[in-house]
Amino acid sequence: MQENPSPAAPRRRRADAQRNIDALLEAAKTVFAGSGVDAPAKEITDLAGVGVGTLYRHFPQRSDLVTAVLRREIDACAEAAPALSAAHGPDEALTKWLDRYTEFLATKHGLASALHSDDPAFEALRGSFLTQLGPALAALLDTAQAAGEIRPDVSAKDLLYAIALLCQPVPGEEPAYNLRMVAVLIDGLRYRT
Amino acid sequence: MQENPSPAAPRRRRADAQRNIDALLEAAKTVFAGSGVDAPAKEITDLAGVGVGTLYRHFPQRSDLVTAVLRREIDACAEAAPALSAAHGPDEALTKWLDRYTEFLATKHGLASALHSDDPAFEALRGSFLTQLGPALAALLDTAQAAGEIRPDVSAKDLLYAIALLCQPVPGEEPAYNLRMVAVLIDGLRYRT
Amino acid sequence: MQENPSPAAPRRRRADAQRNIDALLEAAKTVFAGSGVDAPAKEITDLAGVGVGTLYRHFPQRSDLVTAVLRREIDACAEAAPALSAAHGPDEALTKWLDRYTEFLATKHGLASALHSDDPAFEALRGSFLTQLGPALAALLDTAQAAGEIRPDVSAKDLLYAIALLCQPVPGEEPAYNLRMVAVLIDGLRYRT
Amino acid sequence: MQENPSPAAPRRRRADAQRNIDALLEAAKTVFAGSGVDAPAKEITDLAGVGVGTLYRHFPQRSDLVTAVLRREIDACAEAAPALSAAHGPDEALTKWLDRYTEFLATKHGLASALHSDDPAFEALRGSFLTQLGPALAALLDTAQAAGEIRPDVSAKDLLYAIALLCQPVPGEEPAYNLRMVAVLIDGLRYRT
DNA sequence: CATGAATGAGGTTTCATTCAT
DNA sequence: CATGAATGAAACCTCATTCAT
Structure with a gap:
């Protein structure tokens, strides 16, 4: 140690x-x-x-502070995955975790945007996201994809970023708006041609 | 005129x-x-x-410049709708227009983010989007929704904003990433429980 | 000519x-x-x-405009002197003319201050004042001083400037305030130890 | 304190x-x-x-600096009043204090004009003047007015402002000019019809 | 002669970052 | 270690003045 x-x-x-x-x-x-x-x-x-x-x-660095602020919540979010996986079927476990992740982002107005900053100092933050949340989501996603319930051409990283984008606040819209749009995106994962 | x-x-x-x-x-x-x-x-x-x-x-105002930069392209985008509507079925017309809109945003790195600025000066820009693009999309959306191909609980405004969010550049990802995620969102419009 | x-x-x-x-x-x-x-x-x-x-x-020059704005009124003020001199006794004629001059200045908020600008461009304006108003006042003043009603140690130029100073607007005070203070100054001309 | x-x-x-x-x-x-x-x-x-x-x-704020520059001298000026009052008769004490005040202003070319700025930031400066110097002068003035040596219809505030106006520099005139004009004004306080 | 677009110096103010205390 | 004063670059915006049209 x-x-x-x-x-x-x-x-x-x-x-x-x-x-x-x-x-x-x-x-x-x-x-x-x-x-x-x-x-x-x-x-x-x-x-x-x-x-x-x-x-x-x-x-x-400013990014050190941002990262530190998020780390605890990121950890908590990642750690929620196994329990969900054990308690629910593949699709439901995935959905519930994404809801969890969405809520986390939706309440962090301004932080989500840091994820998309082009400042290289925030590279570490993106790294944290992938390192901590990537495996948690990947496990859920793999299971759901293996079960044939979710399209296979979307990766954990894809989803983490896409939801982060959708969770940025829109002036004039409530956070509920962001949650709704994320739900549409998740439905898109289930769609079959 | x-x-x-x-x-x-x-x-x-x-x-x-x-x-x-x-x-x-x-x-x-x-x-x-x-x-x-x-x-x-x-x-x-x-x-x-x-x-x-x-x-x-x-x-x-800064927003005057941003608006002016976008206006011509916004207009062109809005004007593309009728032709698509005439040439294709409801779902395909909608999809093609959203592709058009997505491409427009995806090539405007940094402009899309202005849409989400909390600076009141950009209110006019959001207004332009809704005024110009809202009706264009609404017509396509209504038709598709009436045809039962698209969920009815998503409005034109919802979509305009959501796609704008998804089109923001992600460091380390190509614009193709944004296009893919928008496609997933659009698929979500077609999903039925 | x-x-x-x-x-x-x-x-x-x-x-x-x-x-x-x-x-x-x-x-x-x-x-x-x-x-x-x-x-x-x-x-x-x-x-x-x-x-x-x-x-x-x-x-x-800015001062050209200021001067031009004032010239007509300056002229009118200067030309009022002979009539007053003919119609009243020395002291009263002087007092009435100074009242006239005070009113002129008091209604020209912001112009009086130009008189005291250190910008050399306003030298011409001060020159106008002295050239036009100086002789008018000097005549009245001489007469009154000769009559022993007015202290002899104050010149026309002294008075023109002093009244201009006193006529500058004071925030929170009405023009009437300036008129009162000018009256006190004029009384000071009559005072004898 | x-x-x-x-x-x-x-x-x-x-x-x-x-x-x-x-x-x-x-x-x-x-x-x-x-x-x-x-x-x-x-x-x-x-x-x-x-x-x-x-x-x-x-x-x-700019006015903070102006006020700070003046405060020490304002204080010193205000504190000079009691001694003068004790050492001299009513009229002489008043005169001497006004001389003191005049000298203070006359050496502060450009500061006096701040008193008459319409910028609300200078409201505090005017407040300082009234708060600090007002009572000092009022005491002297009351005494002199009670003794019948000074006209009763001029207030401390009136005088503070009027002298400040008369102390503004006039291009082409020495400070002695301002002192002379103030003296005339003070004589006007003693004049009786 | 009139116009008003263009210029750019000049002023203000903010704030990230350093470093003396 | 903690503090917060100092720095000065950077950005904003205004407006007097010139000069092409």
Whole structure:
């Protein structure tokens, strides 16, 4: 078991430093939701009650902070897959997990868009998505595809990105809109010519 | 069908002014594709070979420029609908038009995202989309829905936005990816439980 | 008798040109009163219904326009002096003329301040004041001073400037305030130790 | 009488920050005197030897800087009143204080004009004047008016503004000119019909 | 002569990032 | 380690003035 250099995964560290990190993560989550992932750093540090220097110490890149904010929720989402797979048939398990994933994204206004940023700093974030969620979804998808219920020409990565796109907020539309459109997309997986 | 006050649609105007407007539209199209709709104004004016003041004279709001860049293509897209409707059956006409719309968006990297900006200045752009493309799509959609080939609980507006979302570029993926995902969404329109 | 090159004093000139000049003077008077003498040129030309080039043709310097706007009123003010002198005693004639001058300034919000601009272009304006109004006031003042009713150590120029200062608008105060303060100043002219 | 949040009145603050604030105030005083209160921000920061950001950090509004530049001198002026009142008779105390106030304004070329700006940001500055200097002058004025030496229909506010107007620099005139005119105004306070 | 389009300097303001304290 | 002051590049937008039409 190595040490993990990520700020989000504590090693031995002074208690106050950890408190600051937690406060920053909490603040970033709030601010990202309200003002998007490009919100001014000061907005986050003010809410967290720390100086900007503290932010830069722990999260030198903006993407580090975004990734850290999401990691816990990404993990939770990935870990939900096995239970669903055990409790439901292939199609239903897949559907329920995609619903879970959709909800996660739909409540993270502004974060989903970070996924599509062309800033190379967010490459790590996309990597996290694929690394953590890819296998979880792939297992469900393979099973459903093997059962013949789902078209075989769509990959886990395809779906992860497509749903992320569909979950971006549309001004004038409620999140329910995004959920509906994702449902149509999922129905498209089942369609046969 | 007389005079159009939009800078994109010349009425009586000095020739050199019109040349500048055209140069700006051309430059904006290029820059938007490369750097997104929030690209610095100077980048556009330098490419167009004009001063910044000229940009602000003709397009006081950023959204004015974006709208102007798109308008011609939006119009062309909307006008394609009747011919398709006449030449094909309901489902095929709809599908072909959505393909047309998808291609239009897919080649406008960065412009599609303007649709989802929360900046109120882009409200007009969304309005253009709905005004121009909404009726075109609605006609096709109604026919297909009446023919029982398409689920009735999805509106033209729903589709316009959803496809716009799916057409946003994903780093590491080719435009073909977006086209594939749109196809899945369209298949979802045909799915029956 | 030479030709007068000033745009305000017509020589032989095309009728439409004169119309433009008149429109500009009228517009400038209005705009200066509302937005001060530093108002954007376009505000004036729009109100006058002419192009900016026309403004610059007739009034190359901003001060040329200001001066022209004032000249007619300055002249009228100066010409009021002899009548007052004939009709009233020294002190009363002086007082009445200063009242006249004060009213003129008080209704020209923003113009008075041009008098105190350090921009050398307004030197001509100050010159106009002294040339036109100086002798008018000097005559009244001399008489009153000779009659022993007014302190002798204040010159016409002193008074012209001081009253102009006191006539500048004070935010939150009505023009009546300025008139009251000028009255106090005038009383100071009569005071004896 | 504890802590003052104004940048001009240091509480606990880093020494270098305070040095910058002082440098800015000093520079602003100089630049305001030379170029007026509307001088470009860069002129001030260059003279102070700091970046523009530093100016905006400490003085987000232009009026904040103007107010800060004046506050110390305003305070000193206000505090001079009681001593004068104790040492002199009513009329003389008033006169001497007005001389003091006049000198203060006369040496602040360009600052006095800020008092008359219609920019709402300068409302605070006018407020400072009234809050700090109003009571000081009112006390002197009341006494002198009660003693029958001064006309009763002029308020402290009236005088503060009127003198500020008279202290604006007139191109081509020395500050002595302004002092002389103020003296005439003060004499006007004593005049009886 | 009149027009108004074009220019671009000039000002403001914001904010990511560094680094002295 | 934490702080937040300082920096200054970068972007915006305005408007006086020129000059092609």
